[in-house]
Amino acid sequence: MAPGSDRSLSRRDNALFLLCVVLSVVMLARPEVGLRVATFIRVSVLRPFLWMQERAEASRTTRAAFERLRAERDSAVYAALFLPSLRAENQRLRTLLRTRDRLPIPYIPAEVLHQSQPTDGRTLLLSAGKAAGVRPFDVVVSAEGLIGVVREVDRDRSLAWTWMHNEFRASAFTLPDKVFGVVREAGQLTGSAQLLQLRGVAIRDTIHNGTLVVTSGLGGVYPPGIPIGTVIGQAREETGWERIFVVRPAASPQDASQVLILHQTTDTSLARAFVPDTTP
Amino acid sequence: MITMRADRGRLWAVLGLLAVMQFAIRPRLGYSQVAPDFLLLALMLYSIRSRPGAAAVAGFLVGLAGDAVTPARVGASALAHTLVGYLAAWGRAVFFPDNLFVNGLVIAVGVWIRNAVQALASGPSAAGLTYPLLVYAPLQAITTALTAALILVIFQRWLDIRLDS
Numbered sequence: 183m184a185p186g187s188d189r190s191l192s193r194r195d196n197a198l199f200l201l202c203v204v205l206s207v208v209m210l211a212r213p214e215v216g217l218r219v220a221t222f223i224r225v226s227v228l229r230p231f232l233w234m235q236e237r238a239e240a241s242r243t244t245r246a247a248f249e250r251l252r253a254e255r256d257s258a259v260y261a262a263l264f265l266p267s268l269r270a271e272n273q274r275l276r277t278l279l280r281t282r283d284r285l286p287i288p289y290i291p292a293e294v295l296h297q298s299q300p301t302d303g304r305t306l307l308l309s310a311g312k313a314a315g316v317r318p319f320d321v322v323v324s325a326e327g328l329i330g331v332v333r334e335v336d337r338d339r340s341l342a343w344t345w346m347h348n349e350f351r352a353s354a355f356t357l358p359d360k361v362f363g364v365v366r367e368a369g370q371l372t373g374s375a376q377l378l379q380l381r382g383v384a385i386r387d388t389i390h391n392g393t394l395v396v397t398s399g400l401g402g403v404y405p406p407g408i409p410i411g412t413v414i415g416q417a418r419e420e421t422g423w424e425r426i427f428v429v430r431p432a433a434s435p436q437d438a439s440q441v442l443i444l445h446q447t448t449d450t451s452l453a454r455a456f457v458p459d460t461t462p
Numbered sequence: 463m464i465t466m467r468a469d470r471g472r473l474w475a476v477l478g479l480l481a482v483m484q485f486a487i488r489p490r491l492g493y494s495q496v497a498p499d500f501l502l503l504a505l506m507l508y509s510i511r512s513r514p515g516a517a518a519v520a521g522f523l524v525g526l527a528g529d530a531v532t533p534a535r536v537g538a539s540a541l542a543h544t545l546v547g548y549l550a551a552w553g554r555a556v557f558f559p560d561n562l563f564v565n566g567l568v569i570a571v572g573v574w575i576r577n578a579v580q581a582l583a584s585g586p587s588a589a590g591l592t593y594p595l596l597v598y599a600p601l602q603a604i605t606t607a608l609t610a611a612l613i614l615v616i617f618q619r620w621l622d623i624r625l626d627s
Contacts, residue, residue, distance in 0.1 A: 196514075199514060202518045213535070220526075223526060223527060231484075235488075235489050239489045241490065242492065297532045300599065302494060303495075305534045
């Protein structure tokens with residue numbers, strides 16, 4: 183290849199690279215543009231791939247495994263129970279089913295379609311969409327507690343922002359003392375994206391380690407009584423006008439494989455639905 | 463020396479297979495944070511056989527697909543994959559001797575760089591990145607590199623590469 187031609191190819195390579203970088207930066211700077219593009223790709227190009235993933239996820243997760251096992255004879259179930267992973271899956275499923283039995287409001291079950299991106303967990307792609315009745319701002323819970331809230335809904339899938347998202351906020355109080363505060367992720371505060379912080383606690387209030395934090399119902403999005411986590415310590419206060427407590431979350435978005443999408447908000451506390459079951 | 467006489471049709475077949483594996487096999491593996499990233503692997507395999515410009519565009523498209531399914535910060539994945547594709551294409555002259563270990567190592571580094579750039583670009587701060595970058599990213603890099611080694615060994619004729627023993 184002639185040196186001149188090689189130089190022109192190299193220039194073209196650099197131009198293409200810069201164009202891609204600029205487009206990426208534009209989407210970072212203008213999230214509304216980026217979200218429109220993302221939604222379009224999700225409902226068009228990626229649709230068959232996500233369908234494939236949904237099938238794969240369903241065949242792996244407990245719901246499908248349990249339905250298959252239930253259809254088999256007792257001997258097969260007995261044999262399967264000795265496999266540690268299946269036993270753990272069954273335990274989670276049992277917990278999940280009891281939660282579903284006790285929930286006093288309508289819900290939609292959904293599989294979580296986990297992705298390979300490092301930001302998976304801040305948002306979750308769920309296998310239920312408009313067709314199943316999911317709407318924006320429906321609350322997403324797992325058997326253990328609060329996961330997040332639905333923000334975007336396609337026909338067959340929806341997208342939830344979890345408590346790991348930096349824009350997540352939920353009004354909460356402690357049980358049994360009912361000390362109020364606002365819960366958000368604690369990445370900047372603790373250096374761990376796996377923890378939450380309870381902010382805005384009045385300076386006169388004290389919360390002991392191990393205290394349960396649940397949604398308060400204020401704000402009209404999250405019904406009251408959904409477990410958020412337990413207090414594990416107090417963070418250093420910067421302003422001196424509030425107390426900040428570190429909370430270990432009850433539910434992990436990165437580990438959730440099935441969730442329930444609550445279809446309607448309520449003033450009635452959902453705390454009873456999350457009381458741990460006795461071990462069978 | 464890896465010879466670059468790749469039959470594009472067979473290369474695309476392997477890339478297509480990896481794309482299908484990403485959506486049909488990966489969910490069955492569990493441990494989403496550390497399971498191999500077949501799409502990134504496909505991007506790296508393509509990039510090291512292409513010009514940097516084409517690799518950057520391929521990276522951008524793969525990243526855009528990632529942004530579509532995890533839009534915590536749309537654009538972060540596109541930026542990260544663009545950089546990785548471009549660097550892999552430029553680096554092949556330096557980094558790609560005919561050695562399986564080196565191939566795996568470069569792909570592992572690519573995974574880590576992708577995760578680091580995407581996590582940093584997703585903000586809002588570098589706080590809270592210890593676990594994702596020092597635990598999950600290296601583990602995912604290792605699983606992806608091992609998968610890459612397996613793919614290279616199985617499909618070396620299709621990918622038209624000659625690996626030294």
